Amino acid sequence: MADKVVITGGASGIGYAVAEKLLAEGGSVCLLDMNGDTLAAARDKLGGERITTGVVDVRNEAALDTQIRNGAEAMGGLTGCVASAGIGHRKTILDGDAEDFARIIAINLTGVYATLRAAAKVMIEQGTGGALVSLASATGVRGCAERAAYGASKAGVINLTEVAALEFAKHGIRVNALCPAPINTPLIAGVQDANVRAEWMQGIPMNRYGEPAEVAELAAFLLSDKASYITGQAVNIDGGWSAAGVQTAATRIAKGAGR
Numbered sequence: 001m002a003d004k005v006v007i008t009g010g011a012s013g014i015g016y017a018v019a020e021k022l023l024a025e026g027g028s029v030c031l032l033d034m035n036g037d038t039l040a041a042a043r044d045k046l047g048g049e050r051i052t053t054g055v056v057d058v059r060n061e062a063a064l065d066t067q068i069r070n071g072a073e074a075m076g077g078l079t080g081c082v083a084s085a086g087i088g089h090r091k092t093i094l095d096g097d098a099e100d101f102a103r104i105i106a107i108n109l110t111g112v113y114a115t116l117r118a119a120a121k122v123m124i125e126q127g128t129g130g131a132l133v134s135l136a137s138a139t140g141v142r143g144c145a146e147r148a149a150y151g152a153s154k155a156g157v158i159n160l161t162e163v164a165a166l167e168f169a170k171h172g173i174r175v176n177a178l179c180p181a182p183i184n185t186p187l188i189a190g191v192q193d194a195n196v197r198a199e200w201m202q203g204i205p206m207n208r209y210g211e212p213a214e215v216a217e218l219a220a221f222l223l224s225d226k227a228s229y230i231t232g233q234a235v236n237i238d239g240g241w242s243a244a245g246v247q248t249a250a251t252r253i254a255k256g257a258g259r
């Protein structure tokens with residue numbers, strides 16, 4: 001069964017890499033993204049017949065529902081969905097405010113809720129089951145200074161993924177979360193200057209950042225029947241960062257050492 005997968009945030013970074021991987025394996029993809037320019041560029045770069053695209057903001061639930069439904073129709077069904085749309089954010093609790101916090105939650109958490117919900121509804125109507133993958137983060141697994149809103153949104157995604165796995169199991173739908181850190185994408189480039197990057201490097205046992213293609217391998221596996229008994233899991237993919245026990249950057253900032 002060739003994959004028929006909707007990918008939010010599919011115009012860039014991890015979402016784009018998942019599309020590239022699935023297309024190489026003979027699947028079809030529907031890329032949804034709020035950035036029409038990068039979406040058009042992604043479509044041109046990926047090329048081929050098995051791609052559809054739609055411009056949508058994941059905060060617009062009705063439009064997202066329609067786009068996911070349209071994507072499924074264009075592909076002749078829906079076997080998977082990857083909720084990769086998200087934005088980076090680096091601010092301490094004291095430097096932020098509730099409005100800014102709510103903005104991050106709306107995109108990174110409520111947007112994933114709306115995506116999983118819309119895709120599950122289509123799969124339940126089809127009666128064929130499927131697999132959903134959400135993008136959480138290693139910063140949602142443990143506290144990380146300057147990641148108040150971002151980390152909270154990603155911790156929420158992990159719990160939401162568990163709940164979705166429980167509720168959708170009876171429909172034959174598996175749901176898993178990916179917890180990457182840090183991966184070389186435009187998102188990371190936007191929130192990390194050279195100093196922050198150097199600090200992060202100290203906490204990564206593998207001594208390098210990951211690549212989007214490495215995350216795509218894991219997503220493709222979780223979407224496939226090879227992962228047929230895996231659901232409700234949050235899988236770290238972070239070069240050992242979460243296993244290290246000591247977070248150099250987070251600890252330094254927490255102690256007030258500054259940069």
Ligand SMILES: NC(=O)c1ccc[n+]([C@@H]2O[C@H](COP(=O)([O-])OP(=O)(O)OC[C@H]3O[C@@H](n4cnc5c(N)ncnc54)[C@H](O)[C@@H]3O)[C@@H](O)[C@H]2O)c1
Pocket residue numbers: 008009010011012013014015032033034035038056057058059083084085086087088107111135136137138179180181182183184185186187188
């Ligand atoms: N890069 C990392 O190190 C890393 C680590 C952990 C988690 N993640 C998560 O992985 C996901 C993908 O991140 P990435 O690094 O590939 O980033 P990216 O910026 O390369 O891609 C994210 C895409 O999402 C789109 N997007 C943003 N807000 C949207 C919205 N409201 N509606 C629709 N589309 C929207 C952007 O236009 C962009 O194309 C995000 O959820 C991110 O939080 C990334």
